[in-house]
Amino acid sequence: MSAATLASTPDELPSVPWLIAGLALLAVVIVTLAVRPGLFISNLVGGLVYGMILMMIALGLSLILGLLGVVNFAHGALFMIGAYGAYQVVALFELPFWVALIAVPIGVGLIGVLMEVTVLRRLYGEDPLIGLLATFGIELMLEEATRAQWGGTPLSFDPPAVLRASVQVGFLEIATTRLFTAAVGAVVVVGLFLLMYRTDFGLSIRAGLQDQQMAEFLGIDIPKRFTIVFFLGTAIAGLSGVLRGAEVGMDLGMGMDFVILAFVVIVVGGLGSIFGSVVSALLIGVAVFVTPVMLRAVTTVTGLEWLYVSGIGGLMPFLVMIGVLLVRPRGLFGEEGLLE
Protein backbone atom coordinates (compact mmCIF):
# COMPACT_ATOMS: atom_id res chain seq x y z
CA MET A 1 0.00 0.00 0.00
CA SER A 2 1.43 3.37 -0.92
CA ALA A 3 1.87 6.23 1.49
CA ALA A 4 -0.77 8.22 -0.37
CA THR A 5 -3.49 5.65 0.15
CA LEU A 6 -2.50 5.27 3.78
CA ALA A 7 -2.89 8.99 4.31
CA SER A 8 -6.34 9.23 2.80
CA THR A 9 -8.15 7.50 5.64
CA PRO A 10 -11.66 8.82 6.27
CA ASP A 11 -10.46 10.49 9.51
CA GLU A 12 -8.14 12.85 7.76
CA LEU A 13 -10.29 14.07 4.90
CA PRO A 14 -13.37 16.14 5.64
CA SER A 15 -16.47 14.34 4.43
CA VAL A 16 -18.72 15.92 1.79
CA PRO A 17 -21.34 17.38 4.18
CA TRP A 18 -18.56 19.01 6.22
CA LEU A 19 -17.00 20.43 3.10
CA ILE A 20 -20.34 21.87 2.00
CA ALA A 21 -21.00 23.33 5.47
CA GLY A 22 -17.52 24.87 5.56
CA LEU A 23 -17.88 26.38 2.11
CA ALA A 24 -21.35 27.73 2.95
CA LEU A 25 -19.99 29.38 6.09
CA LEU A 26 -17.11 30.85 4.12
CA ALA A 27 -19.54 32.20 1.53
CA VAL A 28 -21.68 33.81 4.23
CA VAL A 29 -18.62 35.41 5.82
CA ILE A 30 -17.54 36.81 2.45
CA VAL A 31 -21.04 38.15 1.76
CA THR A 32 -21.17 39.77 5.21
CA LEU A 33 -17.72 41.30 4.76
CA ALA A 34 -18.85 42.74 1.44
CA VAL A 35 -22.16 44.11 2.73
CA ARG A 36 -21.25 45.27 6.24
CA PRO A 37 -17.49 45.12 6.77
CA GLY A 38 -17.35 47.55 9.71
CA LEU A 39 -20.16 45.93 11.69
CA PHE A 40 -18.82 42.45 11.04
CA ILE A 41 -15.33 43.23 12.31
CA SER A 42 -16.50 45.19 15.32
CA ASN A 43 -18.90 42.39 16.29
CA LEU A 44 -16.10 39.90 15.79
CA VAL A 45 -14.00 41.85 18.30
CA GLY A 46 -17.00 42.20 20.61
CA GLY A 47 -17.58 38.45 20.39
CA LEU A 48 -13.96 37.66 21.21
CA VAL A 49 -14.07 39.92 24.27
CA TYR A 50 -17.37 38.41 25.40
CA GLY A 51 -15.77 35.01 24.81
CA MET A 52 -12.84 36.02 27.05
CA ILE A 53 -15.23 36.71 29.94
CA LEU A 54 -17.00 33.40 29.31
CA MET A 55 -13.63 31.70 29.15
CA MET A 56 -12.49 33.00 32.52
CA ILE A 57 -15.73 31.93 34.22
CA ALA A 58 -15.62 28.56 32.51
CA LEU A 59 -11.98 27.92 33.45
CA GLY A 60 -12.68 28.42 37.14
CA LEU A 61 -15.80 26.31 36.93
CA SER A 62 -14.05 23.57 35.01
CA LEU A 63 -11.13 23.46 37.44
CA ILE A 64 -13.49 23.06 40.38
CA LEU A 65 -15.69 20.52 38.61
CA GLY A 66 -12.70 18.47 37.51
CA LEU A 67 -10.90 18.32 40.83
CA LEU A 68 -13.73 18.43 43.31
CA GLY A 69 -16.46 16.77 41.27
CA VAL A 70 -18.79 19.56 42.32
CA VAL A 71 -20.93 21.41 39.82
CA ASN A 72 -20.60 24.81 41.43
CA PHE A 73 -23.78 26.59 40.48
CA ALA A 74 -22.85 29.47 42.80
CA HIS A 75 -19.99 30.32 40.46
CA GLY A 76 -22.27 32.73 38.59
CA ALA A 77 -23.23 34.53 41.78
CA LEU A 78 -19.55 34.98 42.61
CA PHE A 79 -19.02 36.49 39.16
CA MET A 80 -21.93 38.84 39.84
CA ILE A 81 -20.54 39.77 43.26
CA GLY A 82 -17.27 40.60 41.51
CA ALA A 83 -19.14 43.16 39.41
CA TYR A 84 -21.08 44.61 42.35
CA GLY A 85 -17.93 44.58 44.46
CA ALA A 86 -16.23 46.73 41.84
CA TYR A 87 -19.22 49.10 41.96
CA GLN A 88 -18.87 49.28 45.74
CA VAL A 89 -15.16 50.07 45.57
CA VAL A 90 -15.26 52.50 42.64
CA ALA A 91 -18.63 54.27 42.94
CA LEU A 92 -19.28 54.15 46.69
CA PHE A 93 -15.81 54.05 48.29
CA GLU A 94 -14.53 56.26 45.46
CA LEU A 95 -11.30 54.32 45.26
CA PRO A 96 -9.43 53.82 41.98
CA PHE A 97 -10.64 51.09 39.66
CA TRP A 98 -7.22 49.42 39.91
CA VAL A 99 -7.81 48.81 43.61
CA ALA A 100 -11.05 47.03 42.73
CA LEU A 101 -9.26 45.02 40.09
CA ILE A 102 -6.92 43.54 42.72
CA ALA A 103 -8.99 43.58 45.91
CA VAL A 104 -12.35 42.37 44.61
CA PRO A 105 -11.11 39.08 43.11
CA ILE A 106 -9.28 38.34 46.38
CA GLY A 107 -12.45 39.11 48.34
CA VAL A 108 -14.56 36.92 46.04
CA GLY A 109 -11.97 34.16 46.31
CA LEU A 110 -12.24 34.34 50.10
CA ILE A 111 -16.04 34.02 49.88
CA GLY A 112 -15.37 30.96 47.72
CA VAL A 113 -13.03 29.51 50.35
CA LEU A 114 -15.65 30.10 53.02
CA MET A 115 -18.17 28.20 50.88
CA GLU A 116 -15.74 25.36 50.33
CA VAL A 117 -14.75 24.98 53.95
CA THR A 118 -18.24 25.27 55.43
CA VAL A 119 -20.42 23.50 52.88
CA LEU A 120 -18.74 21.82 49.94
CA ARG A 121 -16.04 20.00 51.90
CA ARG A 122 -18.77 17.85 53.40
CA LEU A 123 -20.11 16.89 50.01
CA TYR A 124 -17.04 15.47 48.25
CA GLY A 125 -17.64 11.94 47.15
CA GLU A 126 -21.39 12.31 47.52
CA ASP A 127 -23.84 12.22 44.64
CA PRO A 128 -23.02 15.21 42.37
CA LEU A 129 -26.70 16.14 42.53
CA ILE A 130 -26.31 17.05 46.22
CA GLY A 131 -23.44 19.41 45.39
CA LEU A 132 -25.52 20.92 42.60
CA LEU A 133 -28.47 21.53 44.93
CA ALA A 134 -26.29 22.93 47.70
CA THR A 135 -24.50 25.34 45.39
CA PHE A 136 -27.79 26.30 43.75
CA GLY A 137 -28.99 27.20 47.24
CA ILE A 138 -25.87 29.28 47.81
CA GLU A 139 -26.43 30.97 44.44
CA LEU A 140 -29.93 32.01 45.50
CA MET A 141 -28.68 33.23 48.89
CA LEU A 142 -25.91 35.29 47.31
CA GLU A 143 -28.32 36.73 44.78
CA GLU A 144 -30.75 37.83 47.49
CA ALA A 145 -27.89 39.19 49.58
CA THR A 146 -26.81 41.21 46.55
CA ARG A 147 -30.35 42.52 46.08
CA ALA A 148 -30.51 43.47 49.76
CA GLN A 149 -27.16 45.25 49.61
CA TRP A 150 -27.27 46.99 46.24
CA GLY A 151 -30.95 46.87 45.21
CA GLY A 152 -32.63 45.36 42.18
CA THR A 153 -31.95 48.09 39.60
CA PRO A 154 -29.06 47.64 37.19
CA LEU A 155 -26.02 49.70 38.15
CA SER A 156 -22.83 50.82 36.54
CA PHE A 157 -19.73 52.78 37.43
CA ASP A 158 -17.32 54.90 35.47
CA PRO A 159 -14.16 53.07 34.61
CA PRO A 160 -10.96 55.17 34.69
CA ALA A 161 -10.38 57.54 31.79
CA VAL A 162 -7.90 55.27 30.08
CA LEU A 163 -10.58 52.58 29.84
CA ARG A 164 -13.17 55.00 28.48
CA ALA A 165 -11.08 55.82 25.45
CA SER A 166 -10.80 53.92 22.22
CA VAL A 167 -7.96 53.18 19.87
CA GLN A 168 -7.89 53.18 16.12
CA VAL A 169 -6.83 49.88 14.59
CA GLY A 170 -6.91 50.26 10.80
CA PHE A 171 -10.42 51.52 9.99
CA LEU A 172 -11.70 50.04 13.21
CA GLU A 173 -12.24 51.83 16.50
CA ILE A 174 -11.93 49.53 19.51
CA ALA A 175 -12.90 50.56 23.03
CA THR A 176 -9.96 50.22 25.42
CA THR A 177 -12.14 48.39 27.99
CA ARG A 178 -12.47 45.61 25.43
CA LEU A 179 -8.75 45.50 24.74
CA PHE A 180 -8.07 45.51 28.46
CA THR A 181 -10.52 42.66 29.08
CA ALA A 182 -8.94 40.66 26.26
CA ALA A 183 -5.46 41.30 27.67
CA VAL A 184 -6.43 40.29 31.22
CA GLY A 185 -8.16 37.18 29.86
CA ALA A 186 -5.01 36.26 27.96
CA VAL A 187 -2.86 36.77 31.06
CA VAL A 188 -5.23 34.60 33.10
CA VAL A 189 -5.25 31.77 30.61
CA VAL A 190 -1.48 31.80 30.10
CA GLY A 191 -0.93 32.07 33.85
CA LEU A 192 -3.27 29.18 34.52
CA PHE A 193 -1.59 27.11 31.84
CA LEU A 194 1.87 27.76 33.29
CA LEU A 195 0.62 27.00 36.80
CA MET A 196 -0.96 23.73 35.75
CA TYR A 197 1.71 22.48 33.36
CA ARG A 198 4.97 24.04 34.53
CA THR A 199 4.89 23.82 38.31
CA ASP A 200 4.92 21.04 40.90
CA PHE A 201 1.73 22.51 42.30
CA GLY A 202 0.02 22.09 38.93
CA LEU A 203 1.38 18.58 38.60
CA SER A 204 -0.13 17.67 41.95
CA ILE A 205 -3.48 19.12 40.88
CA ARG A 206 -3.41 17.16 37.63
CA ALA A 207 -2.53 14.01 39.54
CA GLY A 208 -5.36 14.72 41.98
CA LEU A 209 -7.75 15.10 39.04
CA GLN A 210 -6.80 11.63 37.87
CA ASP A 211 -6.59 9.70 41.14
CA GLN A 212 -7.17 11.59 44.34
CA GLN A 213 -6.59 8.70 46.68
CA MET A 214 -3.26 7.78 45.11
CA ALA A 215 -2.13 11.41 45.24
CA GLU A 216 -2.79 11.32 48.98
CA PHE A 217 -0.86 8.08 49.31
CA LEU A 218 2.11 9.93 47.82
CA GLY A 219 1.87 12.52 50.57
CA ILE A 220 0.01 15.26 48.72
CA ASP A 221 -2.30 17.22 50.99
CA ILE A 222 -5.34 17.09 48.73
CA PRO A 223 -7.80 18.95 51.02
CA LYS A 224 -5.43 21.94 51.09
CA ARG A 225 -5.04 21.78 47.32
CA PHE A 226 -8.85 21.74 46.98
CA THR A 227 -9.16 24.92 48.98
CA ILE A 228 -6.45 26.63 46.93
CA VAL A 229 -8.11 25.56 43.67
CA PHE A 230 -11.44 26.81 44.93
CA PHE A 231 -9.87 30.14 45.80
CA LEU A 232 -8.28 30.41 42.35
CA GLY A 233 -11.43 29.40 40.47
CA THR A 234 -13.70 31.77 42.34
CA ALA A 235 -11.18 34.64 42.32
CA ILE A 236 -11.05 34.36 38.52
CA ALA A 237 -14.88 34.53 38.50
CA GLY A 238 -14.64 37.68 40.62
CA LEU A 239 -12.04 39.15 38.27
CA SER A 240 -14.24 38.56 35.24
CA GLY A 241 -17.10 40.19 37.15
CA VAL A 242 -15.01 43.32 37.69
CA LEU A 243 -14.15 43.45 33.98
CA ARG A 244 -17.72 42.83 32.85
CA GLY A 245 -18.96 45.43 35.33
CA ALA A 246 -16.55 48.02 33.93
CA GLU A 247 -17.65 47.32 30.36
CA VAL A 248 -21.45 47.00 30.62
CA GLY A 249 -22.48 47.43 34.25
CA MET A 250 -24.22 44.91 36.50
CA ASP A 251 -27.63 43.43 37.28
CA LEU A 252 -29.02 40.58 39.32
CA GLY A 253 -29.51 38.28 36.34
CA MET A 254 -25.93 38.33 35.12
CA GLY A 255 -24.73 35.54 37.39
CA MET A 256 -27.30 33.01 36.26
CA ASP A 257 -26.93 33.99 32.59
CA PHE A 258 -23.20 33.56 32.60
CA VAL A 259 -22.99 30.40 34.71
CA ILE A 260 -25.28 28.61 32.28
CA LEU A 261 -23.24 29.82 29.32
CA ALA A 262 -20.06 28.76 31.12
CA PHE A 263 -21.47 25.24 31.49
CA VAL A 264 -22.19 25.24 27.79
CA VAL A 265 -18.57 26.33 27.15
CA ILE A 266 -17.24 23.46 29.28
CA VAL A 267 -19.46 20.89 27.61
CA VAL A 268 -18.51 22.10 24.13
CA GLY A 269 -14.80 22.42 24.92
CA GLY A 270 -14.57 19.14 26.76
CA LEU A 271 -14.17 18.82 30.51
CA GLY A 272 -10.63 18.88 31.81
CA SER A 273 -9.11 20.69 28.87
CA ILE A 274 -7.92 24.26 29.42
CA PHE A 275 -7.34 24.56 25.69
CA GLY A 276 -10.84 23.21 24.98
CA SER A 277 -12.47 25.81 27.23
CA VAL A 278 -10.50 28.59 25.57
CA VAL A 279 -11.42 27.56 22.03
CA SER A 280 -15.03 26.85 22.92
CA ALA A 281 -15.53 30.14 24.80
CA LEU A 282 -14.11 32.19 21.93
CA LEU A 283 -16.11 30.20 19.40
CA ILE A 284 -19.34 30.71 21.31
CA GLY A 285 -18.58 34.38 22.01
CA VAL A 286 -18.02 35.03 18.32
CA ALA A 287 -21.09 32.99 17.33
CA VAL A 288 -23.28 35.06 19.65
CA PHE A 289 -22.10 38.36 18.20
CA VAL A 290 -21.50 37.55 14.57
CA THR A 291 -24.43 35.31 13.63
CA PRO A 292 -27.07 38.08 13.67
CA VAL A 293 -24.88 40.27 11.46
CA MET A 294 -24.27 37.43 9.05
CA LEU A 295 -27.95 36.55 8.83
CA ARG A 296 -28.84 40.21 8.29
CA ALA A 297 -26.31 40.43 5.47
CA VAL A 298 -27.68 37.27 3.86
CA THR A 299 -31.25 38.57 3.99
CA THR A 300 -30.10 41.87 2.50
CA VAL A 301 -28.44 40.11 -0.41
CA THR A 302 -31.06 37.45 -1.04
CA GLY A 303 -34.14 39.41 -0.05
CA LEU A 304 -35.37 36.36 1.92
CA GLU A 305 -36.61 38.14 5.02
CA TRP A 306 -37.68 34.90 6.78
CA LEU A 307 -34.02 33.85 7.00
CA TYR A 308 -33.46 36.40 9.74
CA VAL A 309 -34.34 35.00 13.15
CA SER A 310 -34.48 37.69 15.77
CA GLY A 311 -32.65 36.77 18.95
CA ILE A 312 -30.53 34.21 17.14
CA GLY A 313 -27.41 35.48 18.96
CA GLY A 314 -28.69 34.32 22.34
CA LEU A 315 -29.59 30.94 20.89
CA MET A 316 -26.18 30.32 19.39
CA PRO A 317 -24.42 28.84 22.46
CA PHE A 318 -27.08 26.16 22.66
CA LEU A 319 -27.12 25.51 18.93
CA VAL A 320 -23.33 25.17 18.96
CA MET A 321 -23.59 22.81 21.93
CA ILE A 322 -26.20 20.62 20.26
CA GLY A 323 -24.15 20.53 17.07
CA VAL A 324 -20.90 19.61 18.83
CA LEU A 325 -22.49 16.99 21.07
CA LEU A 326 -24.15 15.29 18.12
CA VAL A 327 -20.79 14.88 16.44
CA ARG A 328 -18.52 14.49 19.45
CA PRO A 329 -20.20 13.69 22.77
CA ARG A 330 -17.10 14.30 24.88
CA GLY A 331 -16.70 17.85 23.57
CA LEU A 332 -14.12 19.29 21.21
CA PHE A 333 -11.00 18.50 23.25
CA GLY A 334 -12.39 16.45 26.11
CA GLU A 335 -10.49 13.55 27.51
CA GLU A 336 -12.30 10.30 27.39
CA GLY A 337 -13.98 9.10 30.54
CA LEU A 338 -12.96 11.95 32.83
CA LEU A 339 -16.34 12.08 34.50
CA GLU A 340 -17.14 8.39 34.31
Added chain:
Amino acid sequence: MSLLDVSDLEAGYETGQILFGVDFEIEEGEAVGLLGRNGAGKTTTMRAIMGADLPRIIGGSIRYRDTELLETASYDRADLGISFVPEERQLFPRLTVAENIHIAASSADDPLPAEEMFDLFPELDAMRDRHAKNMSGGEQQMLAIARALVSNPELMLLDEPCEGLAPQIVERLEDVVARINEERGVTVLIVEQNVATAMSIADRHYILDEGRLVEEVTTDRLREDDELRQTHLGV
Protein backbone atom coordinates in the same frame (compact mmCIF):
# COMPACT_ATOMS: atom_id res chain seq x y z
CA MET B 1 10.33 -1.39 69.25
CA SER B 2 8.98 -2.67 65.98
CA LEU B 3 8.66 -0.44 62.95
CA LEU B 4 5.02 -1.32 62.27
CA ASP B 5 2.72 -2.71 64.93
CA VAL B 6 -0.79 -3.65 63.89
CA SER B 7 -2.90 -4.71 66.80
CA ASP B 8 -6.45 -5.96 67.09
CA LEU B 9 -7.33 -4.28 63.80
CA GLU B 10 -10.99 -4.52 62.84
CA ALA B 11 -12.18 -3.03 59.60
CA GLY B 12 -14.77 -3.51 56.91
CA TYR B 13 -16.94 -2.14 54.16
CA GLU B 14 -20.62 -1.37 54.00
CA THR B 15 -21.19 -4.92 52.89
CA GLY B 16 -19.72 -6.28 56.09
CA GLN B 17 -16.74 -6.61 58.39
CA ILE B 18 -13.59 -8.05 56.79
CA LEU B 19 -10.92 -7.92 59.50
CA PHE B 20 -11.71 -9.39 62.91
CA GLY B 21 -8.81 -8.38 65.13
CA VAL B 22 -5.60 -8.69 63.11
CA ASP B 23 -2.28 -8.51 65.01
CA PHE B 24 1.20 -8.48 63.56
CA GLU B 25 4.51 -6.67 63.83
CA ILE B 26 7.29 -5.87 61.41
CA GLU B 27 10.85 -5.04 62.47
CA GLU B 28 13.01 -2.52 60.68
CA GLY B 29 14.81 -3.97 57.65
CA GLU B 30 12.66 -7.08 57.37
CA ALA B 31 10.84 -8.37 54.32
CA VAL B 32 7.51 -9.86 55.36
CA GLY B 33 4.79 -11.55 53.34
CA LEU B 34 1.09 -11.23 54.04
CA LEU B 35 -0.59 -14.25 52.52
CA GLY B 36 -4.06 -15.66 52.25
CA ARG B 37 -6.77 -16.68 49.89
CA ASN B 38 -8.97 -14.27 47.97
CA GLY B 39 -11.09 -12.29 50.42
CA ALA B 40 -8.93 -13.14 53.42
CA GLY B 41 -8.41 -9.43 54.12
CA LYS B 42 -4.92 -8.79 52.72
CA THR B 43 -5.75 -5.75 50.61
CA THR B 44 -8.08 -4.44 53.31
CA THR B 45 -5.15 -4.55 55.75
CA MET B 46 -2.87 -2.70 53.33
CA ARG B 47 -5.45 -0.03 52.65
CA ALA B 48 -6.06 0.42 56.37
CA ILE B 49 -2.33 0.98 56.89
CA MET B 50 -2.28 3.61 54.12
CA GLY B 51 -5.44 5.30 55.35
CA ALA B 52 -7.59 4.84 52.28
CA ASP B 53 -11.15 6.22 52.37
CA LEU B 54 -12.28 2.60 52.59
CA PRO B 55 -12.24 0.26 54.48
CA ARG B 56 -13.88 1.85 57.48
CA ILE B 57 -11.85 1.19 60.63
CA ILE B 58 -13.91 -0.39 63.38
CA GLY B 59 -11.28 -0.74 66.05
CA GLY B 60 -7.69 -1.52 66.96
CA SER B 61 -4.49 0.35 66.32
CA ILE B 62 -1.73 0.68 63.74
CA ARG B 63 1.44 2.14 65.18
CA TYR B 64 4.35 3.23 63.03
CA ARG B 65 7.31 3.88 65.35
CA ASP B 66 5.74 6.29 67.85
CA THR B 67 2.87 7.43 65.68
CA GLU B 68 -0.67 6.11 65.74
CA LEU B 69 -1.52 5.91 62.04
CA LEU B 70 -5.24 5.75 62.62
CA GLU B 71 -5.03 9.31 63.95
CA THR B 72 -2.84 10.49 61.06
CA ALA B 73 -4.15 11.85 57.77
CA SER B 74 -3.48 9.63 54.79
CA TYR B 75 -1.19 12.20 53.15
CA ASP B 76 0.86 12.54 56.34
CA ARG B 77 1.55 8.81 56.44
CA ALA B 78 3.71 9.12 53.34
CA ASP B 79 5.78 11.76 55.11
CA LEU B 80 6.49 9.30 57.90
CA GLY B 81 8.33 7.18 55.34
CA ILE B 82 5.68 4.75 54.12
CA SER B 83 5.16 4.19 50.42
CA PHE B 84 2.66 2.06 48.61
CA VAL B 85 2.43 0.04 45.42
CA PRO B 86 -1.31 -0.59 45.26
CA GLU B 87 -3.13 -3.41 43.60
CA GLU B 88 -3.96 -2.36 40.01
CA ARG B 89 -0.98 0.05 40.37
CA GLN B 90 -3.05 3.24 40.37
CA LEU B 91 -0.63 5.15 38.17
CA PHE B 92 -1.72 8.58 37.01
CA PRO B 93 -2.79 7.51 33.53
CA ARG B 94 -2.47 10.86 31.79
CA LEU B 95 0.81 11.86 33.37
CA THR B 96 4.03 10.82 31.71
CA VAL B 97 6.48 8.31 33.15
CA ALA B 98 8.78 11.14 34.22
CA GLU B 99 5.87 13.05 35.79
CA ASN B 100 4.63 10.00 37.68
CA ILE B 101 8.07 9.68 39.23
CA HIS B 102 8.60 13.40 39.73
CA ILE B 103 5.34 13.91 41.58
CA ALA B 104 6.29 11.28 44.15
CA ALA B 105 9.76 12.78 44.51
CA SER B 106 8.49 16.35 44.80
CA SER B 107 6.19 15.53 47.68
CA ALA B 108 8.87 13.65 49.64
CA ASP B 109 11.22 15.23 52.18
CA ASP B 110 14.38 13.47 51.08
CA PRO B 111 13.79 11.85 47.69
CA LEU B 112 16.21 9.76 45.69
CA PRO B 113 17.36 11.14 42.34
CA ALA B 114 14.92 10.18 39.57
CA GLU B 115 17.91 9.02 37.53
CA GLU B 116 18.45 6.20 40.00
CA MET B 117 15.00 4.89 39.10
CA PHE B 118 15.88 4.94 35.43
CA ASP B 119 19.10 3.03 36.21
CA LEU B 120 17.04 0.47 38.08
CA PHE B 121 14.53 0.14 35.22
CA PRO B 122 16.26 1.05 31.94
CA GLU B 123 12.99 0.26 30.12
CA LEU B 124 11.44 3.33 31.72
CA ASP B 125 14.33 5.52 30.63
CA ALA B 126 13.37 4.95 27.01
CA MET B 127 9.77 6.04 27.59
CA ARG B 128 10.06 9.04 29.89
CA ASP B 129 7.54 11.08 27.94
CA ARG B 130 5.00 8.35 27.43
CA HIS B 131 1.67 8.52 29.24
CA ALA B 132 1.33 5.79 31.84
CA LYS B 133 -1.89 4.56 30.23
CA ASN B 134 0.04 3.66 27.09
CA MET B 135 2.40 1.21 28.76
CA SER B 136 2.29 -2.55 29.07
CA GLY B 137 1.34 -4.16 32.37
CA GLY B 138 4.95 -5.02 33.20
CA GLU B 139 6.17 -1.51 32.41
CA GLN B 140 3.37 -0.04 34.49
CA GLN B 141 4.36 -2.20 37.42
CA MET B 142 7.98 -1.09 37.12
CA LEU B 143 6.78 2.51 37.13
CA ALA B 144 4.59 1.86 40.18
CA ILE B 145 7.59 0.45 42.04
CA ALA B 146 9.85 3.30 40.88
CA ARG B 147 7.24 5.82 42.04
CA ALA B 148 7.10 4.17 45.45
CA LEU B 149 10.87 3.94 45.76
CA VAL B 150 11.82 7.45 44.64
CA SER B 151 10.37 8.94 47.82
CA ASN B 152 13.14 7.08 49.68
CA PRO B 153 10.80 5.24 52.03
CA GLU B 154 11.58 3.26 55.17
CA LEU B 155 8.67 0.92 54.64
CA MET B 156 7.31 -0.15 51.28
CA LEU B 157 3.93 -1.85 51.00
CA LEU B 158 3.36 -3.87 47.85
CA ASP B 159 -0.06 -5.27 47.02
CA GLU B 160 0.16 -8.12 44.52
CA PRO B 161 2.88 -6.50 42.40
CA CYS B 162 3.24 -9.53 40.16
CA GLU B 163 -0.39 -10.29 39.46
CA GLY B 164 -1.13 -10.98 35.81
CA LEU B 165 2.44 -10.48 34.57
CA ALA B 166 4.58 -12.72 32.39
CA PRO B 167 6.95 -15.09 34.25
CA GLN B 168 10.15 -13.35 33.15
CA ILE B 169 8.81 -9.96 34.32
CA VAL B 170 7.74 -11.53 37.61
CA GLU B 171 11.26 -12.86 38.10
CA ARG B 172 12.72 -9.46 37.32
CA LEU B 173 10.41 -7.66 39.77
CA GLU B 174 11.07 -10.24 42.48
CA ASP B 175 14.75 -9.56 42.09
CA VAL B 176 14.30 -5.78 42.21
CA VAL B 177 12.09 -5.87 45.31
CA ALA B 178 14.49 -8.25 47.06
CA ARG B 179 17.36 -5.88 46.27
CA ILE B 180 15.40 -2.85 47.49
CA ASN B 181 15.09 -4.71 50.78
CA GLU B 182 18.60 -6.14 51.01
CA GLU B 183 20.75 -3.42 49.49
CA ARG B 184 18.82 -0.30 50.46
CA GLY B 185 17.51 -1.60 53.76
CA VAL B 186 13.91 -0.69 52.94
CA THR B 187 11.47 -2.68 55.06
CA VAL B 188 9.04 -4.55 52.80
CA LEU B 189 5.53 -5.81 53.42
CA ILE B 190 4.26 -7.72 50.42
CA VAL B 191 0.81 -9.12 49.78
CA GLU B 192 0.81 -11.98 47.31
CA GLN B 193 -1.49 -14.67 46.03
CA ASN B 194 1.52 -16.13 44.31
CA VAL B 195 3.28 -17.89 47.18
CA ALA B 196 6.47 -18.44 45.16
CA THR B 197 6.87 -14.69 44.70
CA ALA B 198 6.31 -14.02 48.37
CA MET B 199 8.83 -16.71 49.29
CA SER B 200 11.46 -15.30 46.97
CA ILE B 201 11.23 -11.87 48.62
CA ALA B 202 10.20 -12.33 52.25
CA ASP B 203 11.86 -14.21 55.11
CA ARG B 204 8.75 -14.73 57.13
CA HIS B 205 5.03 -14.56 56.47
CA TYR B 206 1.75 -13.91 58.17
CA ILE B 207 -1.19 -15.91 56.93
CA LEU B 208 -4.67 -14.41 57.03
CA ASP B 209 -7.79 -16.49 56.80
CA GLU B 210 -11.27 -14.98 56.89
CA GLY B 211 -10.07 -11.77 58.47
CA ARG B 212 -8.03 -13.40 61.21
CA LEU B 213 -4.32 -14.04 61.50
CA VAL B 214 -3.92 -17.80 61.62
CA GLU B 215 -0.19 -18.46 61.20
CA GLU B 216 3.19 -16.84 61.36
CA VAL B 217 5.75 -18.88 59.44
CA THR B 218 9.24 -18.66 58.03
CA THR B 219 9.83 -19.09 54.33
CA ASP B 220 11.52 -22.46 54.99
CA ARG B 221 8.54 -23.82 56.81
CA LEU B 222 6.12 -22.47 54.23
CA ARG B 223 8.12 -24.23 51.55
CA GLU B 224 8.18 -27.55 53.40
CA ASP B 225 4.76 -27.71 55.01
CA ASP B 226 2.43 -28.81 52.23
CA GLU B 227 -0.49 -29.23 54.57
CA LEU B 228 -0.19 -25.67 55.90
CA ARG B 229 -0.18 -24.26 52.38
CA GLN B 230 -3.09 -26.48 51.39
CA THR B 231 -5.20 -25.53 54.41
CA HIS B 232 -4.82 -21.77 54.33
CA LEU B 233 -3.68 -20.91 50.84
CA GLY B 234 -5.12 -23.71 48.74
CA VAL B 235 -1.83 -24.37 46.93
